[in-house]
Amino acid sequence: xxxxxxLLAGLAIGLFMHPSVPVWLxxxxxxxxxxxxxxxxxxxxxxxxxxxxxxxxxxxxxSNVVVAAFIVFLGDQLGVGAQLSTGVVVVLGVRIFSNVxxxxxxxxxx
Amino acid sequence: xxxxxxxxxxPAGTGGRxxxxxxxxxITSMLERPLDPGYQQAADRRxxxxxxxxxxxxxPLVIVLAVLTGFLFAVAALSLRPKPTAAAQVKAQLVxxxxxxxxxxxxxxxxxxxxxxxxxxxxALALKQSGSTDLSGQIAGLEVQAGTVGLTGPGxxxxxDDAASTEAGGGAGSRPSSxxxxxxxxxxDLQIIVNGLWGAGAEAISINGHRLSSTAAIRFAGQAIIVDxxxxxxxxxxxxxxxxxGMQQLFDQAFxxxxxxxxxxxxxxxxxxxTADALSVPAxxxxxxxxxxxxxxAGSATSTGPGTSTQRNAAPGTAPPGGxxxxxGTDPATSTDSPTTAPSTTSAGNSQENP
Numbered sequence: 001x002x003x004x005x006x007l008l009a010g011l012a013i014g015l016f017m018h019p020s021v022p023v024w025l026x027x028x029x030x031x032x033x034x035x036x037x038x039x040x041x042x043x044x045x046x047x048x049x050x051x052x053x054x055x056x057x058x059x060x061x062x063s064n065v066v067v068a069a070f071i072v073f074l075g076d077q078l079g080v081g082a083q084l085s086t087g088v089v090v091v092l093g094v095r096i097f098s099n100v101x102x103x104x105x106x107x108x109x110x
Numbered sequence: 111x112x113x114x115x116x117x118x119x120x121p122a123g124t125g126g127r128x129x130x131x132x133x134x135x136x137i138t139s140m141l142e143r144p145l146d147p148g149y150q151q152a153a154d155r156r157x158x159x160x161x162x163x164x165x166x167x168x169x170p171l172v173i174v175l176a177v178l179t180g181f182l183f184a185v186a187a188l189s190l191r192p193k194p195t196a197a198a199q200v201k202a203q204l205v206x207x208x209x210x211x212x213x214x215x216x217x218x219x220x221x222x223x224x225x226x227x228x229x230x231x232x233x234a235l236a237l238k239q240s241g242s243t244d245l246s247g248q249i250a251g252l253e254v255q256a257g258t259v260g261l262t263g264p265g266x267x268x269x270x271d272d273a274a275s276t277e278a279g280g281g282a283g284s285r286p287s288s289x290x291x292x293x294x295x296x297x298x299d300l301q302i303i304v305n306g307l308w309g310a311g312a313e314a315i316s317i318n319g320h321r322l323s324s325t326a327a328i329r330f331a332g333q334a335i336i337v338d339x340x341x342x343x344x345x346x347x348x349x350x351x352x353x354x355x356g357m358q359q360l361f362d363q364a365f366x367x368x369x370x371x372x373x374x375x376x377x378x379x380x381x382x383x384x385t386a387d388a389l390s391v392p393a394x395x396x397x398x399x400x401x402x403x404x405x406x407x408a409g410s411a412t413s414t415g416p417g418t419s420t421q422r423n424a425a426p427g428t429a430p431p432g433g434x435x436x437x438x439g440t441d442p443a444t445s446t447d448s449p450t451t452a453p454s455t456t457s458a459g460n461s462q463e464n465p
Contacts, residue, residue, distance in 0.1 A: 002168050003176040010180020014188065021189040029186040036179050042146050043167070051153035052164045054172045060146045061175055 027076065028069040031088055035064035038092045041099040048106040068092070223393070226258070254314075257323030261314045262390040266354045266383060268303065270295050270370075271345035273378035292377045295346060297330035299373060304328065304348065306366020310357040312350035316391035318342050323394040338394075345380075354385030 021029065039061035046052040068088050075084030153163045230253075237246040253259045273293025304322065307315055315322045317337050322328075326338040334341045350357065361367045361383075373379040 003172050006173040006176030007180040010177035010182075011184045012180075013177070014181040014184025018188060019185060021185060026189060029182075029190055033183060033186045036182055040179060042149075043172075046146075046149040047164070047167055049149070050164045051149045052167050053149055053152035053156075054165050054167065054169045056146060056148040056152050057167075058171050058175055060148060061179075 027081070028072055031068040031072050031085060032065045034089055034092045034096075035068040036061060038095050038099075039064045041096050041103065045099045045102050045106075048103060064092075226393075257314065257321050257394040260321075260390060260393045261351055262388065263313075263351045264354050264385070264387045265312070265349065265351035265389045266358055266385045267389065268307070268348040268350070269345050269380075269382040269384075270299070270303070270348070271380040273380070293379060294333070295335070295344065295373075295379055297328050297335045299369075299379075300335060300346060300348075301328045302369050303366050306361055306364050306369075307348065307350045307357070309364055309366070310350075310352075310360035312352045312357060314351040314391045316349045318347055319392060321392050321394040326394065349389050349391055351389060351391060354387075358383060358385060 039057065042060065043052060043057045046057070071084050071088055072081055075081035156165075157163055233249065234246055237249075250259075254261065272295055300317065304315060304317070317328075320326070320337045320340055320342070322337070329336045331341070335346070336342070362371075370381055374381055
């Protein structure tokens with residue numbers, strides 16, 4: 001429960017502070033959000049599987065975000081930023097979906 | 111994460127036999143092992159050390175990261191939501207202006223109708239005071255013929271609509287008006303049908319509530335049909351006043367009726383002809399003086415008369431609808447070499463005439 005409150009607190013801070021994101025950072029935000037979602041759902045599944053490890057969670061979260069941002073950056077430099085972004089979204093989206101399916105099996109036994 | 115590629119889905123997975131999908135290890139591992147293998151490894155390591163398999167998820171690290179994640183979500187949602195662009199603002203302004211002008215135009219139309227009625231009343235009053243009753247009767251008759259008053263009476267309504275599916279008559283040959291879909295009513299169709307109705311003895315005709323006066327034209331702009339510069343929307347309801355049954359008989363046998371039945375047969379254009387006892391057509395609100403202006407009181411009329419008449423004769427076709435106020439509307443046509451000299455010549459002409 002406490003991490004959920006932390007998530008809500010982070011949401012509230014972001015909504016009320018309304019920080020302005022520099023323009024050069026904006027292309028990486030959507031990919032970073034998808035990567036973070038992937039890490040979060042992976043962590044939820046690990047909790048339900050009984051094998052959660054906080055260090056693994058933090059490292060996978062940070063590396064997810066960094067690698068996704070790097071792929072987009074590289075794609076932008078090579079002129080295929082949109083395609084690589086699509087690839088990242090597809091891969092992470094598939095992972096998110098199968099993790100959510102596993103969470104669903106844990107919670108609803110169906 | 112990319113650790114799925116070097117994960118357990120590799121070809122060395124199951125002893126001697128290669129998996130049949132060994133060449134698709136990336137997709138296989140992505141689909142079958144979506145969870146980070148690090149979790150499993152860490153759990154195994156802890157179990158080997160005699161610790162519980164899972165750590166608590168209430169550690170400060172996790173909480174800090176949760177706050178960070180929420181912050182990231184909020185920031186991304188706020189900064190990536192599409193903002194109203196300048197183009198959208200301009201578009202909204204234009205839409206508002208168009209709607210405002212339309213409202214204004216309809217208000218002006220209503221005002222014109224009211225003022226016309228007032229003028230007619232004053233006219234009748236003046237004629238009554240001058241004691242000539244036959245003039246008012248003559249005016250009433252002319253107004254009916256000119257279409258400046260709404261009329262009511264028996265007649266027929268003809269409703270024409272495009273084919274139910276515009277490709278219904280696709281293979282039935284090409285229409286003379288190429289560029290249109292065959293099942294679509296064109297302005298030429300309406301022209302022929304309206305002319306047929308006139309020929310059948312109609313005394314007043316309106317299309318979709320637009321009175322056809324002697325100056326009204328049925329034209330097209332692109333695929334839209336325009337009556338008196340106002341676009342029509344389908345279905346097209348033609349109301350014709352006159353002897354309903356007699357008109358129907360004449361119309362059906364005439365060219366226009368045959369043409370309409372051909373349209374229905376060949377191109378599935380729908381048409382319904384009905385007679386009615388009480389129909390009404392509105393007045394033509396667009397009747398206005400475009401070039402002519404009423405003769406001014408006797409003294410000034412002689413001085414300004416010749417000058418303005420020559421200007422009008424120079425370019426009668428180019429006078430805009432509102433061009434009766436000043437001579438500037440026709441000047442570019444009279445002096446073709448440079449428009450800047452045009453106002454000076456007319457001002458010179460006026461100054462000569464004024465003394």
